[in-house]
Amino acid sequence: MNATGGAPRTNLRRRALLHAAGAAVAVGALPGSATGAPRATGRVVVIGGGFGGATAAKYIRMWSNGAVDVTLVEPDAEFVSCPMSNLVVGGSRDLGYLTVSREGLARRHGVKLVRDTATGVDPEKRTVRLASGTALAYDRLVLSPGVDLLSDQVPGLDSVEAQSRILHAWKAGAQTIALRRQLEAMRDGGVYAIAIPIAPFRCPPGPYERACQVAWYFRRAKPRSKVLVLDANPDITSKAALFRKAWADLYGGIVEYRPNYSLTRVDAATRTAEFEVQDAVQADVLNILPPQRAGAIARAAGAVTANDRWCDVDFVTFESVRVKGVHVLGDAIQTATGMPKSGHMANQHAKICAAAVVALLSGRPPNPAPVLNNACYSMITDRDSVHVCSVHQYDAEKKTLLPVQGAGGLSTAMSEQEGAYAFAWAKNIWADALA
Amino acid sequence: MNFHIGARYHRHARHPEQRAEETNVTQPIAVFAAVILVTGGASVAAQAGSDAEVARSLAATCANCHGTGGVSQGTTGSLSGMSRDELVRAMQDFKTGRRAATIMPQLAKGYTDAQIEQIADWYAAQGASK
Numbered sequence: 001m002n003a004t005g006g007a008p009r010t011n012l013r014r015r016a017l018l019h020a021a022g023a024a025v026a027v028g029a030l031p032g033s034a035t036g037a038p039r040a041t042g043r044v045v046v047i048g049g050g051f052g053g054a055t056a057a058k059y060i061r062m063w064s065n066g067a068v069d070v071t072l073v074e075p076d077a078e079f080v081s082c083p084m085s086n087l088v089v090g091g092s093r094d095l096g097y098l099t100v101s102r103e104g105l106a107r108r109h110g111v112k113l114v115r116d117t118a119t120g121v122d123p124e125k126r127t128v129r130l131a132s133g134t135a136l137a138y139d140r141l142v143l144s145p146g147v148d149l150l151s152d153q154v155p156g157l158d159s160v161e162a163q164s165r166i167l168h169a170w171k172a173g174a175q176t177i178a179l180r181r182q183l184e185a186m187r188d189g190g191v192y193a194i195a196i197p198i199a200p201f202r203c204p205p206g207p208y209e210r211a212c213q214v215a216w217y218f219r220r221a222k223p224r225s226k227v228l229v230l231d232a233n234p235d236i237t238s239k240a241a242l243f244r245k246a247w248a249d250l251y252g253g254i255v256e257y258r259p260n261y262s263l264t265r266v267d268a269a270t271r272t273a274e275f276e277v278q279d280a281v282q283a284d285v286l287n288i289l290p291p292q293r294a295g296a297i298a299r300a301a302g303a304v305t306a307n308d309r310w311c312d313v314d315f316v317t318f319e320s321v322r323v324k325g326v327h328v329l330g331d332a333i334q335t336a337t338g339m340p341k342s343g344h345m346a347n348q349h350a351k352i353c354a355a356a357v358v359a360l361l362s363g364r365p366p367n368p369a370p371v372l373n374n375a376c377y378s379m380i381t382d383r384d385s386v387h388v389c390s391v392h393q394y395d396a397e398k399k400t401l402l403p404v405q406g407a408g409g410l411s412t413a414m415s416e417q418e419g420a421y422a423f424a425w426a427k428n429i430w431a432d433a434l435a
Numbered sequence: 436m437n438f439h440i441g442a443r444y445h446r447h448a449r450h451p452e453q454r455a456e457e458t459n460v461t462q463p464i465a466v467f468a469a470v471i472l473v474t475g476g477a478s479v480a481a482q483a484g485s486d487a488e489v490a491r492s493l494a495a496t497c498a499n500c501h502g503t504g505g506v507s508q509g510t511t512g513s514l515s516g517m518s519r520d521e522l523v524r525a526m527q528d529f530k531t532g533r534r535a536a537t538i539m540p541q542l543a544k545g546y547t548d549a550q551i552e553q554i555a556d557w558y559a560a561q562g563a564s565k
Contacts, residue, residue: 059495063488063491344499347499348496348499351492351495351496351498352492355488355491355492359488364485365485367485367488367489367492369489370492371492371493371496371545371546371550372496373496373499373542373545375499375500375538375542387537387538389538389541389542390545391542391544391545391546392545393545404544404545406544407541407542407543407544407545408541408542408544408545409541411537415537417537418537418538420510421500421510421511421537421538423509423510424500424507424508424509424510424511425499425500425509425511426509427508427509428498428499428500428501428502428507428508428509428511429499429500431502431503431508432498432499432502432503435503435508
């Protein structure tokens with residue numbers, strides 16, 4: 001198949017456009033420049049290979065028809081999905097189910113995979129420094145670093161030893177398995193307690209889904225045991241009525257929900273959590289979700305602008321409002337009204353960003369009216385699920401994404417049919433991001 | 436550092452995303468040949484107007500559940516190659532409440548009629564070059 005005949009003309013034209021747009025193109029360093037082979041029209045470096053970063057890398061390659069050079073920097077060889085990971089905690093699935101190779105990004109889409117960690121950004125020189133000492137030049141940088149879990153800010157959790165006893169399991173992988181083992185080792189009649197920080201945090205319905213999955217396990221294997229949900233928020237932060245109904249109908253006598261539980265200290269040795277107002281709670285398995293903020297590289301890049309935690313972006317491009325040439329996706333951003341920190345959202349951010357980056361690198365304006373949606377399933381049992389969804393359209397006057405009034409909503413009741421949709425969602429979004 | 440470069444797009448002439456761009460500038464029958472001849476596809480992206488890119492982005496909001504390019508990996512239905520009329524009718528039936536379902540009536544209400552038509556055009560074009 002001959003596909004090279006017109007390439008030089010194409011690239012000359014696109015290079016001219018790039019210069020017209022004022023984008024920096026480090027021609028000398030581009031692969032193939034010495035041989036006169038076709039050159040990329042721009043270089044994008046993506047930091048983080050999760051739902052946001054992997055999707056952005058794939059779609060920039062796809063939508064530029066391979067013309068934009070994309071390097072994805074990610075320390076972990078494999079993607080492990082946080083969505084569905086509560087099924088591993090509950091014991092109905094194993095970690096292999098959540099695990100997807102990133103090789104498809106390289107093989108099918110020509111994304112350059114670099115296993116490394118980004119440590120610094122120079123937005124003037126447009127370079128990103130890696131832990132290995134390498135520096136990568138970029139025309140546009142995409143940060144999708146997820147959240148950092150601030151265990152060190154919880155008194156009593158600020159040591160490696162404490163953190164190995166009191167788990168978060170809020171990043172899927174080794175901690176997910178470790179939490180599962182703690183539950184398996186627990187005596188029947190024991191107490192599992194989960195402490196939830198003040199919103200916003202990654203995956204608003206996640207803690208309550210986890211309560212369902214642990215209760216599902218207890219009901220079958222350890223029916224005298226309890227699940228205590230200790231929430232710093234005044235109420236369940238997502239799908240409240242649906243979770244309440246599940247706890248009453250399916251897990252009565254197992255799940256107990258307590259709002260306004262603001263954590264002040266943890267005693268890792270005795271697995272005790274202390275609170276601002278209420279009595280301390282001692283548990284057999286204590287699961288603390290620490291407060292969160294944008295991943296460290298976003299801070300290093302100077303892109304953290306909101307509450308010292310999150311990154312404000314222009315929702316037309318997902319470019320940082322502060323650092324030009326740097327785009328931020330996923331859980332790390334300061335979201336607009338009604339936008340949860342979810343994997344689905346990160347994937348949708350990535351597509352808006354990818355389209356904008358390809359347009360900008362071609363010297364064309366980005367789509368001025370982006371649209372995105374959210375669909376989030378929570379597993380109530382091993383097969384029944386409930387959803388919440390929304391659609392968000394860009395409001396040019398207010399310069400933000402706004403949820404469409406009258407659209408979106410919740411399940412009327414949990415169902416096995418929605419469970420099947422949840423599994424299909426997982427399969428499709430994993431492939432949409434990584435295959 | 437691994438700088439392995441995978442297959443470039445022009446080798447995947449039947450990739451659904453690429454086919455979509457082609458169909459905006461050519462007749463369906465010419466699509467496959469055009470994808471082979473046009474180099475790297477970059478010039479196509481430049482020629483395809485912003486309307487085509489807006490439609491592509493709108494259609495991509497469906498991919499999380501219905502697969503990249505509308506080719507579903509799960510039990511959710513594939514949208515790729517659905518006829519324009521069929522997809523518009525389905526979305527309008529969801530939107531107006533004529534057709535009951537769990538999540539689609541809620542999502543369909545979030546899109547304007549014009550956006551639904553753009554999405555339907557885009558997915559119909561995916562089938563045109565099959």
